[in-house]
């Protein structure tokens with residue numbers, strides 16, 4: 001079972017993931033993330049830090065996703081594990097549709113085509129919905145954390161993309177009001193995960 005957690009920078013994804021580790025400690029869960037911790041993930045982070053060309057950056061994120069699928073997602077699904085990923089494909093759709101906007105005529109369409117035929121769709125996605133102004137306040141508090149997008153306008157567009165994506169796939173998405181307190185959010189998501197039917201599926 002593949003579960004993903006999405007949201008704009010500072011929306012509380014890492015906090016939620018850490019809370020789930022405790023709350024679901026009796027379950028055998030694989031926790032993972034994109035960009036990942038492989039050498040490709042390191043190159044993605046380097047690309048972000050050096051503000052590289054948006055197409056190069058998008059393709060690096062895709063390469064990282066391919067490695068993530070090969071090294072973590074597919075083997076874990078074959079073992080019938082529960083996987084929870086901090087960011088996944090929807091991050092590309094939400095963010096790169098903005099960063100590629102001035103380069104490609106239809107970035108969302110391009111991004112979907114690039115993923116077609118090899119990615120694996122999550123069973124459930126929790127989207128943390130937080131107003132951008134609150135996200136920026138939270139991010140400023142974490143001074144040690146260099147952020148990719150400190151510009152509110154970009155995050156505003158990213159958030160809108162997320163909401164549009166969620167609207168097209170209401171069965172997969174669960175929207176969370178990220179203004180609620182951490183403990184309440186963690187408990188809600190943990191309960192949802194416990195209630196999900198965990199059936200054996202066939203994956204490529």
Ligand SMILES: Nc1ncnc2c1ncn2[C@@H]1O[C@H](COP(=O)(O)OP(=O)(O)OP(=O)(O)O)[C@@H](O)[C@H]1O
Pocket residue numbers: 007008009010011012013014015016138139141142147178179180181182185
């Ligand atoms: N529900 C919440 N209420 C108030 N503050 C929160 C909440 N969730 C997280 N925070 C705080 O907001 C900040 C950002 O949270 P966190 O690092 O979990 O977000 P994130 O989505 O993982 O960020 P990024 O995308 O930048 O990695 C942290 O200081 C965290 O303690």
Ligand SMILES: Cc1cn([C@H]2C[C@H](O)[C@@H](COP(=O)(O)O)O2)c(=O)[nH]c1=O
Pocket residue numbers: 009034035048061087088089091092093095096147148149
């Ligand atoms: C997977 C992915 C991420 N991003 C962006 C989102 C963040 O600004 C950074 C790093 O992510 P983190 O969770 O804050 O560590 O990368 C992106 O633009 N596209 C993606 O596919």
